[in-house]
Amino acid sequence: MITFDNVTKRYPGSHEALTNVSFTINQGELVYVTGHSGAGKSTLLKLMAAIERPTTGTVLINNQNVSKLKSGTLPYVRRKFGLVFQDHKLLYDRNCYHNVALPLSINGITGQDAGKRIRAALDKVRLLDKEKAMPITLSGGEQQRLAIARAVVSRPSILIADEPTGNLDKVYAADILQLFNAFQQVGVTVIIATHDALGNSQNEHVSSKILHLNQGRLVKAEVAV
Amino acid sequence: MITFDNVTKRYPGSHEALTNVSFTINQGELVYVTGHSGAGKSTLLKLMAAIERPTTGTVLINNQNVSKLKSGTLPYVRRKFGLVFQDHKLLYDRNCYHNVALPLSINGITGQDAGKRIRAALDKVRLLDKEKAMPITLSGGEQQRLAIARAVVSRPSILIADEPTGNLDKVYAADILQLFNAFQQVGVTVIIATHDALGNSQNEHVSSKILHLNQGRLVKAEVAV
């Protein structure tokens, strides 16, 4: 599904954020990307989601080489992903409902059908009562959950979440991980970057893969059961 | 130093974020504000820093009633604080050095003296090598550390940090808490909001106060030694 072959990423005017990374993620896997701050987790996720392009090496998504995609087809590749950004990237000029509506409207889904799906997504992150609130009036954790609702509303086949529980307390974090597990259960590939490496006891019964990064190098890729 | 007397905060068009909160923080204390997501931690911190005003009740900072401050004197009250915002609030149109320079230039400190202090602050959060980088090119954790550098550069007498380690791995988090402890050691009042209530073993030797919030109510105010 997603294959990295000898990928190196160097940002202009910076040292290498990723060095010679190779791995494969199969359809329906649950993958944790771990590592210290600045190790390259977000960079790895951005390369997977076709937001950045590798400096050298190849990134294959569904056997398509991301570097060789035409800019016209890029949007359609990106629609396969549900993305939770580390900095949320919410839109502060519209309420929660319309924030979640954005991916649907981009996919051309409007009207009643859209309304149902948006409310279902908000309900999953327990924000249904904040439907009409503006994101700026939400607490940090509420904003993070809103970002998650937006990522899942379009029922993506790949879910990529960058530190989705950094601002959440244990109870909510468990909740969200439950949600991700549920997605994995129905065949969605779930990729999560996190700094508190697998400290969540709730996940012990789910088989998952760990990609551990250290200063841009893939140190170990192990499967925990 | 900071006294809350029966403080209630209701945002327009929202239920009460804080209800009847009373406590006192003395000069030089280290205070943790804990509670689940949406409990009112950030609201409490904003009231302390004179960014929001209480709906009812009084907030006293150095025996000054915040509600009765004239808008002309408000800036000078705020300069006493070093603030780490939950959403960082970095300026993305200037590099790290100039981000940290902002509080100093507001205080009228420029030139060589400022330069020394800025570099010292960046060094404390281990970002000295990123001095010239733009914040947008920093990883999530690096941005958080930059926000901390900006908060401490003007040597405030009160340090207020909202989830300062949410995006940091254990090693860096311990680092930052060390930094805060160092500030407390020299008489600075340090107030930290966090959702992982005192899970940090490093702090066990430091006496600290905990304000635990639940749905806007102060459930317990205890002193841990």
Next chain:
Amino acid sequence: MKSWLTQHSQALKLVLSRFKANLLNTLFICLAIGVTLALPSIMYTVLSSLSGLANNVKSESQISVFLSADQAVDTATAIKAALEKNAEVKSFKFVAKEDALKQLETATANNNVLSSLEQNPLPDAFFITPKNLDAASIESLKNDLAKLEGIEEVVVDGAWIKRLNYLILIGQKAMVIITSLLGFALVAVIGNTIRMQILTQQAEIEVSQLIGATKSFIRRPFLYLGALYGLIGGLFALFITYAVISVFNQSLNTLSREYQTDFSINLPDITSGSVVCLLSLVVGLVSAYFAVSKSLFKNIN
């Protein structure tokens, strides 16, 4: 087809709701566009009215034929018949020497000066408007007329035509300069406004691109916005033009009475009104396109 319609109505709805949310701001901007657009429109209206007047004056009389003094009345009649037959003559006017003297009295604004004349020194005259105004036709007509009997002199009023043409030329030159300056200002105003809108929407644009919006999806609302600004600005411009010219015409009326002429500037008709609106709509659309393309895709591959 249906999805195409949905997309467009969605974009339009978005723009209209934003219009409503910032009504005062929007009106302010449209007014600025209207003002900028009103000036060339006023200029054009005034100039086209003036050049209509000039055409009138121009065709009033270009060739004067003076008969020799003490001519018998039937000479004039013969010449009249010859002129009527000549295809090159559009129209002509006979002024008898008595009438000419009266006119001279009026022109010198003093009835007494010439009253003491014992003998009328002025000749009978024909004032002829030629059909074709180009130099060659006028020259050949002049030669034809000079051949007629009993004619003292044929004078072509060339200097006057030259001067008038020159004045109109200057007016047109001024209009070209002013219109291009203002056209530039217009593009700058609309372009800046759209860029401001883009700045406000920068986060939305970025996020939309990241989660798979196509370029045309992002561009669409801004194009509608530009077109709407242009259209409303154009309507404002028309309104201002109407108001200004009406006020002007009132002043002109008083002056015209003074001059015993009946000149007023024509208000723009429906055709030129729609041309103004259409033009400003297009300017708005094009400025929006460039502003979007410039601001939109600079940081994202």
Next chain:
Amino acid sequence: MKSWLTQHSQALKLVLSRFKANLLNTLFICLAIGVTLALPSIMYTVLSSLSGLANNVKSESQISVFLSADQAVDTATAIKAALEKNAEVKSFKFVAKEDALKQLETATANNNVLSSLEQNPLPDAFFITPKNLDAASIESLKNDLAKLEGIEEVVVDGAWIKRLNYLILIGQKAMVIITSLLGFALVAVIGNTIRMQILTQQAEIEVSQLIGATKSFIRRPFLYLGALYGLIGGLFALFITYAVISVFNQSLNTLSREYQTDFSINLPDITSGSVVCLLSLVVGLVSAYFAVSKSLFKNIN
């Protein structure tokens, strides 16, 4: 005092560095301001040159004194002496009847028409420029002159003055309308630009306020920005005015030769140039102040 200086130089430095960073954009905006400002400046220059011309014409001759026919030469000499003594007379010109006839010939543009005159029908005349141009003084002067001996008639050239004044009045009316329209456009352009800048800097403003910046600290760079936009815009306006009027004057020259007059529009001098720059600087400053005050403190208590 020192900190005051530091603060200002700091703000100015910030603005200049941003100017440099967005040089093209900045120039574009200044050019738009310049264009908007150039039009009233051109209008004013042309109109002031014209009204200078009008004043010339106005003061050329307002009272004509015609002597009775067949007067002895010493009557004219006596009148001349009387006119020289009269304090109300600014200057006068004597035109003998022979010269008047020649002028009439030139005026009717036909040498042959009047050549057959056996006797000169025109009188000797004095053309007088009064010192005071108000109606009362002119009336009393007229009465004084009428009392002199050997005078047939005194004519006050009232209609011409009335018409000319009316024309100038219309011109001034047009300028007031256009200037106020453009003034409005100018404020809109500069104000919008500053608001755009504020939008870009919104995060900085918010954060600065949160960490203790005073309002004047935040406002200062925007005021400098507005003033600089105004100043540079004003300089552009002056440049455009110079260029346009120079081009215009070339056309006018050809026309003037045609009319045998020597009229050209004066280029703005240093005084009016600095007035334009100062004015646009102030407009920039004021627009900036309002834009900042409007955008700055809306969400923060």
